Amino acid sequence: MTLSRLPPPKHQAPPKLQACLNRSAAFGYLEAFMPRDPRVFQIMALSSLLAFGWSQRAFDILPLGALAIVIGALTAQGLGSLLQAVKFDPKSAVITSLSLILLIRSESLLALGCLAALAVGTKFALRLGGKHIFNPANAGIVGGLIFASVNSPGLFWTTPGQWGTAIWLAALMAGAGMFVTYRAARLDIPLVFLGVFAGLMFARAIWLGDPLTIPALRLQNGALILFAFFMISDPKTTPDGKFARLAFASAAAAIAFWLTFFAQQSDGLFYALAIVCIIRPLMEWLDPARHYRWGDRPGAIPSVLTMFPARHKNPRNSSAAMPPHGTMPPHSTMPPHSATPPTLPAE
Amino acid sequence: MQKKHPSKLKRRVLAALAATTALGVTGGAVAFCGFYVAKADTKLFNKASKVVMMRDEDRTVITMANDYQGELKEFAIVIPVPVVLEEGQIHVTENAIIDHLDAYTAPRLVEYFDEDPCQRVVYERMVQSTAVDEAASPSLRRDKSLGVTIEAEYTVGEYDIQILSADQSDGLATWLTENGYKIPEGAEATLGSYIKQGTKFFVAKVNLEEQAKTGLKYLRPLQVAFESPKFMLPIRLGTVNADGKQELFVFALTRTGRVETTNYRTVKLPTDMDVPLFVKGEFGDFYKSMFDTQVQKENERAVFLEYAWDMNWCDPCAADPLSPEELRELGVYWIDGGPTPQPRRSMPQPQARDVFVTRLHVSYDAEHFPEDLMFKETGDRSNFQGRYVMRHPWQGDSTCKAADDYRAGLPKRFESEAQTLANLTGWEIDDIRTKMDDGGQSFTPPKKVPWWKRLWGNDKEDG
Numbered sequence: 177m178t179l180s181r182l183p184p185p186k187h188q189a190p191p192k193l194q195a196c197l198n199r200s201a202a203f204g205y206l207e208a209f210m211p212r213d214p215r216v217f218q219i220m221a222l223s224s225l226l227a228f229g230w231s232q233r234a235f236d237i238l239p240l241g242a243l244a245i246v247i248g249a250l251t252a253q254g255l256g257s258l259l260q261a262v263k264f265d266p267k268s269a270v271i272t273s274l275s276l277i278l279l280i281r282s283e284s285l286l287a288l289g290c291l292a293a294l295a296v297g298t299k300f301a302l303r304l305g306g307k308h309i310f311n312p313a314n315a316g317i318v319g320g321l322i323f324a325s326v327n328s329p330g331l332f333w334t335t336p337g338q339w340g341t342a343i344w345l346a347a348l349m350a351g352a353g354m355f356v357t358y359r360a361a362r363l364d365i366p367l368v369f370l371g372v373f374a375g376l377m378f379a380r381a382i383w384l385g386d387p388l389t390i391p392a393l394r395l396q397n398g399a400l401i402l403f404a405f406f407m408i409s410d411p412k413t414t415p416d417g418k419f420a421r422l423a424f425a426s427a428a429a430a431i432a433f434w435l436t437f438f439a440q441q442s443d444g445l446f447y448a449l450a451i452v453c454i455i456r457p458l459m460e461w462l463d464p465a466r467h468y469r470w471g472d473r474p475g476a477i478p479s480v481l482t483m484f485p486a487r488h489k490n491p492r493n494s495s496a497a498m499p500p501h502g503t504m505p506p507h508s509t510m511p512p513h514s515a516t517p518p519t520l521p522a523e
Numbered sequence: 524m525q526k527k528h529p530s531k532l533k534r535r536v537l538a539a540l541a542a543t544t545a546l547g548v549t550g551g552a553v554a555f556c557g558f559y560v561a562k563a564d565t566k567l568f569n570k571a572s573k574v575v576m577m578r579d580e581d582r583t584v585i586t587m588a589n590d591y592q593g594e595l596k597e598f599a600i601v602i603p604v605p606v607v608l609e610e611g612q613i614h615v616t617e618n619a620i621i622d623h624l625d626a627y628t629a630p631r632l633v634e635y636f637d638e639d640p641c642q643r644v645v646y647e648r649m650v651q652s653t654a655v656d657e658a659a660s661p662s663l664r665r666d667k668s669l670g671v672t673i674e675a676e677y678t679v680g681e682y683d684i685q686i687l688s689a690d691q692s693d694g695l696a697t698w699l700t701e702n703g704y705k706i707p708e709g710a711e712a713t714l715g716s717y718i719k720q721g722t723k724f725f726v727a728k729v730n731l732e733e734q735a736k737t738g739l740k741y742l743r744p745l746q747v748a749f750e751s752p753k754f755m756l757p758i759r760l761g762t763v764n765a766d767g768k769q770e771l772f773v774f775a776l777t778r779t780g781r782v783e784t785t786n787y788r789t790v791k792l793p794t795d796m797d798v799p800l801f802v803k804g805e806f807g808d809f810y811k812s813m814f815d816t817q818v819q820k821e822n823e824r825a826v827f828l829e830y831a832w833d834m835n836w837c838d839p840c841a842a843d844p845l846s847p848e849e850l851r852e853l854g855v856y857w858i859d860g861g862p863t864p865q866p867r868r869s870m871p872q873p874q875a876r877d878v879f880v881t882r883l884h885v886s887y888d889a890e891h892f893p894e895d896l897m898f899k900e901t902g903d904r905s906n907f908q909g910r911y912v913m914r915h916p917w918q919g920d921s922t923c924k925a926a927d928d929y930r931a932g933l934p935k936r937f938e939s940e941a942q943t944l945a946n947l948t949g950w951e952i953d954d955i956r957t958k959m960d961d962g963g964q965s966f967t968p969p970k971k972v973p974w975w976k977r978l979w980g981n982d983k984e985d986g
Contacts, residue, residue, distance in 0.1 A: 236903065236905075281901065281902070281903065282902065283902060283903065283904065283905070324902070329778070329779045329902070330779030330780050330900075330901070330902025330903075330904070331902055332902065333780075333899070333900075333901040333902045333903070335783065335901065336785045336899075337783060337784050337785045337786060337787055337788050337789055338788065338789075339788070340787075340788035340821075340824065340825070341787070341788070341824060342822070383719065384715070384716040384719050384720065385692075385712045385715045385716050385719075386712075386716050386893075386894075387889075387893050389890075389893040390893050390894045393786070393893065393894065394786065394894075397786070439752070440752040440753050440754075441752075442785045442897065442899045
C-alpha cells in the first residue's frame with residue numbers, strides 16, 4: 177500500500193480532527209498526490225473566487241487591469257530574483273496578483289501595474305531577520321491607499337461591501353480558506369483573528385444594546401473572511417513561534433476593530449495588518465522559532481491550536497509538540513536545512 | 524528565498540518608485556444614443572425619503588427632503604448627528620432643487636425607431652413623462668421639557684431646532700416623550716446605542732409663525748453641515764416599529780467618484796434592456812416591479828445603484844444637469860459660479876466643476892438592514908444609468924431582401940423583449956405577449972411572399 181510511504185509525523189499533537197485527518201488512510205493516500213506547497217491551493221482558491229466575483233458579483237475588474245497587475249507583479253518578481261540571485265518562482269507573485277485583483281480598484285492601468293510591482297518589490301526590499309516584513313499584497317494596498325489619500329484622491333480604492341453577507345458564500349470561503357491555511361500550517365491565525373474580532377464586535381454590540389445581527393452580519397462579510405483566510409494567514413509574514421502567532425493575530429484583530437469602529441476607517445483591516453507586521457519582529461524576538469518553508473508539513477509546525485498537549489492521549493507527543501526554540505523539529509520527509517533563528521538588526 | 528543585497532535592492536526599488544508617477548490610463552465614457560421618453564422618479568414609491576449628501580473628505584452637508592403631508596403643527600423629527608451644530612450649520616432650502624436632482628438621476632425609458640432596412644434613414648421623436656402616487660411620513664408631537672442637556676436652540680426658517688445630548692437612553696426617551704415626540708416602542712435601545720457612541724440629537728418642529736411667513740403650504744428641506752469622519756446615514760430609528768419596508772433614495776455629491784455602502788452590498792440595477800413598446804404607458808409600474816424583483820433576488824440585503832454620472836452632462840437627459848447655484852445650495856462648496864453645464868449628449872472637456880453624482884436606492888427594514896448605512900467614496904468615475912429601451916419596428920412597405928429578413932426576424936425579437944420583461948419584473952409571460960400582440964408587436968411570422976410576386980410588379984397590384 178502506498179499509505180505506508182507517508183508515516184504520520186512524529187512531532188504532532190493535534191486535536192482530534194487533525195489527528196484523524198493525518199492518520200486516516202484516505203488522507204494519507206491523497207497526501208501522496210497532493211502538492212506540498214500550499215500556494216498551489218491558494219492560487220486555486222483565489223482564482224475560483226475571482227471567477228465567482230466576475231460571473232456572479234459583477235466585480236468592476238477590467239481584464240486589462242488584472243493583466244496590468246499580473247505583469248507588474250511578475251516583472252518585480254523576476255527583477256528581484258535576478259538581483260538577489262534566487263530561483264524565479266512565480267507562485268507568490270501570482271498570489272499577490274490575485275489578492276490585488278480581488279481587493280483593490282483603480283481606473284488607471286499604469287497605477288495598478290506599478291502598485292503590483294511595488295507590492296512584490298517590498299518582499300525583496302523590506303526584510304528583517306531573513307523574512308520580508310510586510311505581506312506583499314497588503315503592503316501594496318496600504319501603500320496605494322496612503323499614496324492616493326495624500327497625492328491623488330480616488331486613484332485607488334477598495335470595495336469592502338462587494339462580497340455581500342451571504343452566509344453560504346462566507347462558509348464556502350472559510351472552508352476553502354481553512355484547507356489552505358491548514359496546509360500552510362497557519363490555521364490558527366485566521367481562527368484566532370476571527371475569534372478575537374468577533375468577540376470584540378459582539379462585546380461592543382452587547383455594550384451598546386444593539387441587536388446581535390449587526391456583528392453577525394459583519395462577520396458574514398466576504399471581505400473579512402477573505403482577509404482572514406487569504407491575507408493575514410500568509411506563513412511567510414506571520415511569526416513562526418506559536419505564542420507570537422497568537423499575539424500577532426490577536427493584535428491584528430484588536431487594531432482592526434479599533435480602526436473600523438472608533439477611527440471610522442473602512443480599510444481598517446489592511447492598516448491593522450501592516451501595523452502588526454511592523455511590530456512582528458519584536459514578537460518573533462520574544463518567541464523565536466524556525467522559519468516556515470514552503471512545503472513544510474502542517475503537522476510539523478507547532479500551532480496555537482495544539483498548545484494544550486496534555487489533552488492528547490499520547491504523552492510523548494505532548495512534549496514534542498513544543499520543540500526547543502530555534503530548532504527544527506525532526507521530520508522524516510523534510511529535507512535537512514540549517515535552522516535560522518530570527519535575529520534583530522544590529523541597530 | 525535568501526536575501527543577498529537588501530540595501531542595494533531597496534535603493535533601486537525606491538528609485539523606481541520615485542520615478543513612477545501614477546498616470547491614468549482611463550477608459551473614456553461611452554455616449555449613449557436614443558431619446559429619453561419617461562422617467563421613474565421617487566414619487567412612485569410610498570414612504571420614500573430623499574436625502575442628498577455632499578461629502579468631501581470629512582466635510583458633509585446633508586439635505587433632507589420633507590414630504591410631510593399632515594398637520595404642520597404635528598410635525599417633528601429626531602435625527603442623530605455626530606456633533607453639536609451651530610446655527611450657521613443649519614439651513615433650509617427649496618424642494619425644487621431636490622426634485623431637479625431626482626429628475627436628473629431618475630431611471631429612464633428611451634425609444635428608438637428602426638430605420639428602413641432598404642434605405643438607411645433615421646426617425647426621431649420625443650414623448651411624455653410619467654409620475655404616479657404620493658408619499659407619507661411619520662407624525663410626532665411636542666409638549667414641554669425635562670432632563671437631558673439642550674446643547675443649543677435655534678429657529679431656522681420655519682423650524683424650531685434643538686440639539687440635545689444625553690447620558691441615558693431612558694432619560695432622553697422620557698424627555699422626548701414629555702416634549703411631545705412620539706417615540707416608537709423599542710426606540711430606547713436604539714437611542715441608547717447612539718448615546719453610547721457619543722451621538723447628539725437634532726430635533727426639529729415647525730414654528731407656525733415663521734411657517735406662515737413663508738406663504739408655503741409645505742415644509743422645506745432641512746440641511747445640516749458638519750465635519751466628521753463618519754460617512755453614514757442613520758436609518759435605525761426609522762426602522763423601529765416601522766410598518767413594512769421603507770424606501771430611501773440617497774443622492775451623493777462627491778468630488779472623486781461613485782459612492783457605495785461598505786456594510787451592505789451595492790448592486791447595479793439591470794440596465795440597457797430592450798423592453799416591449801407597451802411599457803411606455805406603464806413605465807412607473809414596470810420600474811416598481813423591476814425594483815421589487817431585484818430586491819428579492821438579492822435577498823433583500825442590497826443597496827441599488829441607479830445612477831452614477833459626472834454632473835457636467837448626461838445622455839440621454841431625463842433633466843438638465845444642476846446649475847452651479849443649485850449645487851452650491853446642496854453643499855458643493857468648491858463650486859463658484861463656473862461654466863453652465865452642457866445640457867445633453869456631449870461629453871464635456873474636463874472642467875473645474877468636478878461633481879460626481881451617485882443615486883442609491885434602498886428598500887429597508889430592521890430585519891434586513893439592522894445597521895446604519897455606512898458609505899465610502901470610490902475613485903470610480905465610470906458612468907452608469909438605469910436605462911430601458913423601446914425599439915419601434917419599422918412600419919414602411921419597402922420591399923427588398925433586407926426588408927424581408929427584417930420582418931421575418933421581428934417575432935424573435937419581440938419574444939426576446941417579452942422574456943426580458945418577464946425576467947426583470949416577474950410579470951406573467953403570457954400577459955406580456957398578449958399586451959404586445961394588442962399593441963401591434965405580433966409574434967406571427969409574416970407570410971412568405973413568392974419570389975415571382977415581385978417580378979413584373981405583381982405585388983403592387985395586390986396591394
